[in-house]
Amino acid sequence: MMKTIFIRIGVILAMIILGVFLFISGKEHVIFIENKGEKYTPKNAYYILDGEKEVKIKAKKKKREYAKGVNHTIEIRFKDTSGVEKKIVKEFKTKMGKRITINTAMIESDLWLKIEEE
Amino acid sequence: MEKIKSYIETMGWPRIIIALFLLSMYVIAPFVGLNLGTSLSDTLIRFGMNAVLVLSLMPMIYSGTGLNFGLPLGVEAGLIGAVISVEMGLTGVLGFWGAIIMAVPFAFIFGWGYSQILNRVKGGEMMIATYVGFSSVAIMCIMWLILPFKSQDMIWAYGGSGLRTTISIENYWQGALNKIFPMADKIPFGEIIFFGFLAFLMWGFFKTKSGLAMKAVGANPKFALATGVNIDKVRTKSVIMSTMLAAIGIIVYQQSFGFIQLYLAPFYMAFPAIAAILIGGASVNKATVINVMVGTFLFQGILTMTPSVINNLVKTDMSETLRIIISNGMILYALTRKGGKKNGK
């Protein structure tokens, strides 16, 4: 009798834990990409988020992407002031309730990732 | 005390509970801003609209052919009569009776065909009846599109072909039954008298030899067979009667409602009628006129009152959803009571 109750509670707990895990790893987060630099804004920037297709983003534009899970990589390609093509890869995490904006123009500085409250 | 107890048992708890529930709705009504007089009159009007449809279930219940889930078949016959009447331009009482007269031959033929199917599936009538009903609605949908009707009030505007989904009979025979009586828009005397007339005919019929034979076929087929009754013939008769009453029933409904509704409208019409008669205390093989009257009143009463009361209480319009919950809930309640012969699935 007690054994059945324990098994039942165990199953329920396992399901809850599984549910939480699925929730966290499955939740899509909003990621904003913008191309607005302080000193220099490349005319066109290209980014690949989490290995998806490459997206072009023009100067001063903002795009909204959805990405699933917690850990992400973004690969950004653009021509800098001297016309040299640069390719930079960065990793970042998304958190619940926080809004993330990635600035392709500022990718080389520390200000590339902006985290705000939702 | 004992007398009250036995009275309650005859009435059946379900009916008492529902009656009390309905009563409480009327009591609450004024407190939530509903006019009691209007509520009562609404209930009576809906009673008049639906009573004949519920009555139509009686013959088949008695003959053991089950609850007529194939009611849509009779309704379709009635619809044919109704559109022919409008096509012919008949108005007023003439239009009303014209519709019935046109519908009857169709109802007879449909009923006969229907009975042939039912006679071959004794024991599983209800399920098959449901699907025969559904199929007939679908086939009539095709018919409404291709039959050559010409009346401008009925076909699609801008030169379309085929009948409209909803046809207004305001200028034809709406309210034909009640016109000659006072308070036509408050208490539908005409419909009630018409129903009473048909109910009286039913009551009388079941006292005749044929009527008793029908009851016997339903209650004890072997006994009926032994007394020389042709079971299939009697069942056929009951199915035809039910179908014809259903056709008349929908015409009464339309003249009260003011619209002829074609296409998918008859699809689910069997369910409220069946809910009503079950609420009235009928079972799968026994139904009296009292069951019909009490059941229709209770069912329509709850269907009218509860959404209005709750809407006013919560300030939201949830009528449609509430109607689904209430009517099906009542059928479920009735289906899960004990008693009634096991009559197949």
Next chain:
Amino acid sequence: MENKGKKILINNIVPIVILIMIVMAIPISGLSRGYLVQEMVSRLSRNSFLVLSLIIPVVAGMGLNFGIVLGAMAGQLGLIFITDWRIAGMEGIGLAILISLPIAILLGILGGYILNKAKGREMITSIIMGFFINGVYQLVVLYGMGNIIPMTNKKIILSRGYGIRNAIDLKNIRQVLDKSIVLKVGQFTVPFLTILIVGALCLFIVWFRKTKLGQDMRAIGQDMEIAKSAGIAVERTRILSIVISTVLASIGQIIFLQNIGTMNTYNSHEQIGMFSIAAILIGGATATKASIPNALGGIILFHLMFVISPRAGKELVGSAQIGEFFRVFISYGVIALALVLHQWRREQENKSERKKIMDMQLSGGEK
């Protein structure tokens, strides 16, 4: 020898009749064979789980469980939540199933309880029960969500501020199962993972029949009184059969909807009951006997008919609208036909049983 052939014919009369109708209609419709095969592959993969969930209640003598609609609603509730929370991919499917599980179990227990009170009338009761719970579902989804039940995703809420929209785009989980492992057989695309899952269910059903619980259900299906006297907890086991069926139906509905990619919040589940039962009936199942071939074969036959009839109707009569109504007519007419043929078959069986008994009694000597 001749008797055996006749017996096979009678036993499988329904699928045979339907097959003949289909074969006649294919040329009229003008649809290519390749198109039909591909359609059947997708339809099999998305509908099988649901139709298979009907088998266990039939074994337990509960008749055809129109109550799988309850399971479908549970599955849809799960999908509404994961769409609201924006959970995507396989995790979305998994979470949807996880959420709908307790709901499906509760609804299954409720359904089983109600059906127990309506013994002898299970099928018609389950139809009404489906309508009733649909009303409750509407109450929750159309009025409760966004109101009492907090929703965060504004996109799926109606413009008035509460209640879910009529159609929800399930883009976060669209085709997730189907596209994950894809097999290309000639010109046809086969959603392999989904087929594997369906196969797993088939194995489960076969295994379940052999377990004690499965045997108990068989016994109840054959004769409730005898089962009771053999010590089987009849009431509880019947409820259990409905619970299993409802849970399977909720998963089945999730599989179905991920294939389609859009959910008609208030409609998707309604037709599921009718169509799944039509399929299994056409496949030769009865209210008392249903097997896996009935389910799978029935899906192919029903869906062939479903796809062909509007086209055939249109070619014959020239109107697409009429073709649509024609399809509805055929769907319901076929169920009626199947039920009639089954009843007729039962009559034949009873007649031959009685004849056998009479022959035995007559030849067995004096009274």
